[in-house]
Amino acid sequence: RPAGGAAVPGRLATSQGAKGKRAVAQPLAASVVTETPAPAPAIAPAPQARPVVDAPPRRRGGRGAGEHAAWKSVRQERWEGALEVEGELPLWLDGTYLRNGPGLWNLGDYGFRHLFDGYATLVRVSFRNGRAVGAHRQIESEAYKAARAHGKVCYREFSEVPKPDSFLSYVGQLASLFSGSSLTDNSNTGVVRLGDGRVLCLTETIKGSIVVDPDTLDTLGKFDYTDSLGGLIHSAHPIVTDTEFWTLIPDLIRPGYSVVRMDAGTNERRFVGRVDCRGGPAPGWVHSFPITEHYVVVPEMPLRYCARNLLRAEPTPLYKFEWHLESGSYMHVMCKASGKVVASVEVPPYVTFHFINAYEETDEEGRVTAIVADCCEHNANTDILDKLRLQNLRSSTGQDVLPDARVGRFRIPLDGTPFGELEPALDPEEHGRGMDMCSINPAHVGKEYRYAYACGAHRPCNFPNTLTKVDLVEKTAKNWYEEGTVPSEPYFVPRPGAVEEDDGVAISMVSARDGSAYALVLDAKTFQEVARAKFPYAMPYGLHCCWVPRNSNA
Ligand SMILES: CC(=O)/C=C/C=C(C)/C=C/C1=C(C)CCCC1(C)C
Ligand SMILES: CC(/C=C/C=O)=C\C=C\C=O
Numbered sequence: 001r002p003a004g005g006a007a008v009p010g011r012l013a014t015s016q017g018a019k020g021k022r023a024v025a026q027p028l029a030a031s032v033v034t035e036t037p038a039p040a041p042a043i044a045p046a047p048q049a050r051p052v053v054d055a056p057p058r059r060r061g062g063r064g065a066g067e068h069a070a071w072k073s074v075r076q077e078r079w080e081g082a083l084e085v086e087g088e089l090p091l092w093l094d095g096t097y098l099r100n101g102p103g104l105w106n107l108g109d110y111g112f113r114h115l116f117d118g119y120a121t122l123v124r125v126s127f128r129n130g131r132a133v134g135a136h137r138q139i140e141s142e143a144y145k146a147a148r149a150h151g152k153v154c155y156r157e158f159s160e161v162p163k164p165d166s167f168l169s170y171v172g173q174l175a176s177l178f179s180g181s182s183l184t185d186n187s188n189t190g191v192v193r194l195g196d197g198r199v200l201c202l203t204e205t206i207k208g209s210i211v212v213d214p215d216t217l218d219t220l221g222k223f224d225y226t227d228s229l230g231g232l233i234h235s236a237h238p239i240v241t242d243t244e245f246w247t248l249i250p251d252l253i254r255p256g257y258s259v260v261r262m263d264a265g266t267n268e269r270r271f272v273g274r275v276d277c278r279g280g281p282a283p284g285w286v287h288s289f290p291i292t293e294h295y296v297v298v299p300e301m302p303l304r305y306c307a308r309n310l311l312r313a314e315p316t317p318l319y320k321f322e323w324h325l326e327s328g329s330y331m332h333v334m335c336k337a338s339g340k341v342v343a344s345v346e347v348p349p350y351v352t353f354h355f356i357n358a359y360e361e362t363d364e365e366g367r368v369t370a371i372v373a374d375c376c377e378h379n380a381n382t383d384i385l386d387k388l389r390l391q392n393l394r395s396s397t398g399q400d401v402l403p404d405a406r407v408g409r410f411r412i413p414l415d416g417t418p419f420g421e422l423e424p425a426l427d428p429e430e431h432g433r434g435m436d437m438c439s440i441n442p443a444h445v446g447k448e449y450r451y452a453y454a455c456g457a458h459r460p461c462n463f464p465n466t467l468t469k470v471d472l473v474e475k476t477a478k479n480w481y482e483e484g485t486v487p488s489e490p491y492f493v494p495r496p497g498a499v500e501e502d503d504g505v506a507i508s509m510v511s512a513r514d515g516s517a518y519a520l521v522l523d524a525k526t527f528q529e530v531a532r533a534k535f536p537y538a539m540p541y542g543l544h545c546c547w548v549p550r551n552s553n554a
């Protein structure tokens with residue numbers, strides 16, 4: 001059942017194209033707008049457009065036949081058009097799904113190394129009356145604009161660094177590293193809707209907080225933090241509610257973390273408290289962290305930032321990080337109201353990008369006795385970082401090379417006991433020993449919860465290739481799998497008025513080996529497909545999502 005039919009034409013345009021103008025996609029270094037004589041067809045065969053980059057990458061394995069579309073750069077700067085819908089979209093699904101991710105990994109014939117290096121591609125699927133309109137657009141960060149203008153990397157990305165033209169410019173680069181001016185603002189990781197309705201794309205550099213228009217996908221400008229808290233990096237995953245925004249700012253000089261809060265409607269973060277690291281030469285990497293109703297949980301894992309690696313021109317095996325098993329692994333708990341650290345426990349070693357949720361355990365008198373915190377845990381093994389190198393992702397040989405992962409459940413006692421526990425929350429075989437890119441019902445953030453949605457594994461595989469719904473009470477999982485596909489984070493959207501935790505849908509953008517791509521809508525209760533909205537061109541893999549309900553700001 002096609003949705004939208006010919007009513008909504010597919011649109012292709014350059015970043016320079018004024019709103020409403022129709023223009024063909026431009027190669028990266030071009031600076032002129034070329035308008036097309038006629039509107040593109042309804043379901044535009046986007047690959048007809050001139051690709052953003054068309055030469056083979058310097059590092060082999062960029063665009064060869066047989067390579068999965070998930071790991072190929074998006075082929076044009078932007079597109080918009082009606083999507084063909086297969087199945088029945090729920091009529092209550094009224095709003096916009098946004099997904100951010102590093103979708104462009106090539107500059108001319110130069111291919112980037114790592115999944116996390118790519119320039120940000122924002123994808124939109126707007127649902128209304130059982131129909132879907134899709135779009136994507138490159139985010140106009142300074143890093144992307146400079147790369148497009150000069151045909152080379154100009155800022156320090158996750159693993160890519162600008163090649164110094166001379167020793168003097170190398171010295172200049174070092175100086176600019178200390179000031180933060182050489183760090184990227186390529187906001188390729190997350191996208192969040194603030195309580196006041198503004199939509200932000202984020203990465204781990206603070207300067208990479210960029211405001212976008214969720215309808216046009218226009219880059220509106222830098223999010224200007226008006227406080228004087230400073231810092232160069234922060235967690236990629238702030239916790240955002242209708243009223244607040246919480247994040248962590250690691251301190252690489254005096255190892256520790258600042259816990260900060262920003263009220264909705266403001267641009268001013270306020271310092272809440274500080275956690276001093278217990279071990280190691282630098283803070284543990286804090287890609288994400290969880291909160292509960294009264295506490296902020298600050299993880300300190302043995303995979304730590306490394307100032308020396310930040311300065312290097314060539315990446316080390318762990319990029320900007322170092323593994324310090326001897327330094328210990330810790331979980332700290334800070335009271336939101338007082339900023340005081342109320343617990344700091346040593347836990348077994350762990351490696352995680354993504355915390356799923358946390359909540360408080362209470363005794364009969366209602367006193368909080370412990371915090372339970374769940375994460376996608378990689379069995380204390382850092383190999384996953386190397387598996388996310390594009391060369392590894394592109395060279396799928398059919399062998400089972402994805403390292404095992406699980407739902408790691410921490411129990412952090414608040415009674416002064418010096419140690420916390422870390423155990424799998426369910427048998428990892430339930431989800432094929434793959435576990436990452438998670439979401440939950442937003443009404444349960446910081447509270448007891450039962451269900452988590454994530455990417456799991458159907459082995460053999462080299463990357464998570466299923467969607468999984470984990471029941472943390474029954475300790476079971478329901479799995480969705482379609483051969484040859486790479487699904488991204490299943491993002492839970494509650495049905496308006498829902499009471500049950502899993503009353504809603506899980507939306508995932510799926511990239512298929514044959515070059516097709518679709519937004520998959522699963523009934524979150526049964527985990528059965530209800531519909532798919534198909535893009536007319538290949539879509540690269542992407543990371544994190546958010547949901548903007550229609551008229552949410554009206
Ligand atoms: C996409 C993802 O999950 C993580 C992205 C992380 C990034 C882009 C980290 C970037 C960094 C720099 C550019 C310099 C400072 C260190 C670090 C935070 C690793
Ligand atoms: C893709 C990913 C992390 C992304 C960070 O935002 C992790 C994948 C892990 C595989 O198991």
Ligand SMILES: [Fe+2]
Nearest residue numbers: 189236287353
């Ligand atoms: Fe992430």
